[in-house]
Amino acid sequence: MADLRLALYQPDIPGNTGTILRLAACLGFAVDIIEPAGFDISDRNLKRAGMDYLAAAALTRHVNWERFEEWRAATGRRLILATTKASQRYTDFAFRPDDILLFGRESAGVPDHVHERADGRVLIPMVEGQRSINLAVSAAMITGEAMRQTVWS
Numbered sequence: 001m002a003d004l005r006l007a008l009y010q011p012d013i014p015g016n017t018g019t020i021l022r023l024a025a026c027l028g029f030a031v032d033i034i035e036p037a038g039f040d041i042s043d044r045n046l047k048r049a050g051m052d053y054l055a056a057a058a059l060t061r062h063v064n065w066e067r068f069e070e071w072r073a074a075t076g077r078r079l080i081l082a083t084t085k086a087s088q089r090y091t092d093f094a095f096r097p098d099d100i101l102l103f104g105r106e107s108a109g110v111p112d113h114v115h116e117r118a119d120g121r122v123l124i125p126m127v128e129g130q131r132s133i134n135l136a137v138s139a140a141m142i143t144g145e146a147m148r149q150t151v152w153s
């Protein structure tokens with residue numbers, strides 16, 4: 001199991017979370033969900049996307065942002081935010097093995113106060129005029145790069 005973690009800020013779409021939990025089970029990293037989420041953990045669309053991989057996923061639920069931050073402070077881990085507002089490409093960022101990679105909610109990303117708390121902010125560069133990449137796809141791209149740098153190299 002890698003030490004790297006992926007955190008989802010108040011996710012809205014259960015299929016995306018199920019897809020990410022399946023990825024986490026397959027690649028071997030833990031997932032933190034910062035609630036409230038827009039669905040229940042028993043949602044059938046989450047189960048459909050996560051399938052039987054859900055049983056193997058290491059999932060921790062945090063009741064809100066403040067409790068997540070209390071927990072993170074105790075671990076001493078960095079928080080690295082994936083955001084379209086970053087200027088640094090994720091491929092140019094030096095990830096650490098114990099980083100927490102934070103992804104925003106599908107409908108609204110993260111609020112400014114969360115953006116400001118991040119120790120680093122990374123961007124997947126897009127074609128000019130496009131808004132954003134699907135949450136699960138962006139999570140796979142950035143987690144893949146972080147794993148390449150810290151686990152697979």
Ligand SMILES: C[S@@+](CC[C@H](N)C(=O)[O-])C[C@H]1O[C@@H](n2cnc3c(N)ncnc32)[C@H](O)[C@@H]1O
Pocket residue numbers: 081082083084102103104105106107108109110122123124125126131132133134135138
């Ligand atoms: C569908 S996007 C959120 C779109 C939202 N309307 C916004 O303005 O942020 C969901 C999450 O995927 C990640 N994401 C999507 N595209 C990205 C990109 N090009 N670079 C970095 N992260 C991205 C971010 O964490 C984002 O909060």
